[in-house]
Amino acid sequence: MWADLAGIGRSAESGGYRRYAWTAADAECRAWFREQAEARGLVYEVDRNGNQWAWLGDPAAGDAVVTGSHLDSVPDGGAFDGPLGVVSSFAALDELRGRGVTFNRPVAVANFGDEEGARFGLACTGSRLTAGQLTREAAHALRDADGVRLAQAMEAAGHDPDAIGPDPERLGRIGAFVELHIEQGRALDLTRDRVGIASAIWPHGRWRFDFRGEANHAGTTRLADRRDPMLTYAETVLAARREAELAGAVATFGKVAVEPNGVNAIPSLVRGWLDSRAADQDALDTVVAAVEAAARERAQRDGVDLDVVRESFTPVVEFEHALRDELGKILGGAVPLLGTGAGHDAGILSGSIPTAMLFVRNPTGVSHSPAEFAAEDDCAAGVLALADVLEGLACR
Known part of the structure; x- marks a missing residue:
């Protein structure tokens, strides 16, 4: 999966990624997501705001456990910010199926659109629209540096811009959302931990x-x-x-x-x-x-x-303590809690549904740069931790 994504939207000059919302590179990433969903026999759908979903189990059953992140990038961004969470989510599902577990709740992998806001200047557009934190009128008014409106870009990519807006029915079917992300700092490297749990997101x-x-x-x-x-x-x-x-x-x-x-x-x-x-x-x-x-x-x-x-x-986001504590218990209680100054879809959605985050060690602390990096064994540890969390939430 990582190799399949590696070349999409990568600049030959900088080595960084330019996967901006509703562009050709974004379309390639979205096609990759759909291929991953269908290859696993998951139910694939795109919601009214352009977010992608891959479901294991009945989406309408309710109390679903959702994981995932985003695939777009900042200008000349790194390979891990966003994609690590999506790739790890599919890999965690593969791990659980390999364990032969029985799922008692629906599970989904999500790819939220335009998380970075690199093209239209507003971060987490897909999740903001879904959670009702961005109106259709305000979204339609967004323009990129070339004067192209968000609505025009969505329509050109085959999505109906008039359909966007709050989606409380979808959120009402979700019991928990857990997002895995590369750490955007060096706290885990300093403590020699592979994986951490987010405590809160700073106001920003x-x-x-x-x-x-x-x-x-x-x-x-x-x-x-x-x-x-x-x-x-x-x-x-x-x-x-x-x-x-x-x-x-x-x-x-x-x-x-x-x-x-x-x-x-x-x-x-x-x-x-x-x-x-x-x-x-x-x-x-x-x-x-x-x-x-x-x-x-x-x-x-x-x-x-x-x-x-x-x-x-975005005001301060305190991730739901009950869900956060449950993740800690599932992972053995010795996992460090980390605050973060970076915004995420999990933070936007926290006002509507219980959310939590896992962080994977970043040895350099570099983020939003081609130098962003996580070692393969740390990424594997993140997948196993996410699989354990999903098992604890959806299979017991």
Whole structure:
């Protein structure tokens, strides 16, 4: 399975993956998922929001145990973020069938669409729509960098964009969702554990900063006469790092767009996206407020106008303690609990159904990069842990 996925959407230049939602690479990944489902005799379906499902047992029976993750990527992302969870889910089902267990609850593997938000700027679109955290109107308004609307991209890929929206009936049939994921940090490597259990997801969000100045000639405009938004943006980037350190949080400007984007032109617009995360809501609010205050102070000095728009936000997610504790018991009680600053479909769905997460050791801690890596024996340990969890939840 891993070899079959390896070449899909991979850049020959960077070695990273560009599997963006509703593109040709995404279609190949989706075709692979369907092939895996049908090869195992599972009932395959696509829901109204484009999420894929592979069912063992009757989907309508209720109280189902679902596992899975996503197959899309960030720009030049790594091979493991998302796909490891989907591949491990199919492998865990194979393991359980090999054990000859009897399933007392329906089991499904899911591939949630557009988890990374790389193309349309909003993470976990598929699960947000399903859980009613994103309206059809808001989803239809999303556009990619080329101005293509989400609805257009979905329709071009053969999916009905007018059908998207909340799916409480489907969620009502799910008793538990367990997502396996590569750890996006080095906590397990430091403790020499192969597998961990998620305790909570930090609150996090994305904010767009629009700095508007005045375009002019880079060679003939006196420094004193300039309204250069790049200066304001640069000060804001430094402020984000400074304020995050003070609060024990993280803050990153990882995406920027410049107009007119000429080497010999002072920009008229610099648009930067802030990603910030913290262990609690107060710390996150403190960081974002301080970054905006620093930006506005510098903007006034530079003669620059500033607009700040919160594009997405996810509050702290405490995974259901009963399910989390049950995973710990199934796995022997010695599995470490880890908090994480990364968002996941499990976090979005936690407001609607009981969810939990397993993490697999990442020896470098690198994520969202071609250097992302997990050793084969650690991945195998993750599969066995997931199989044990599914057996404990669905077969006893």
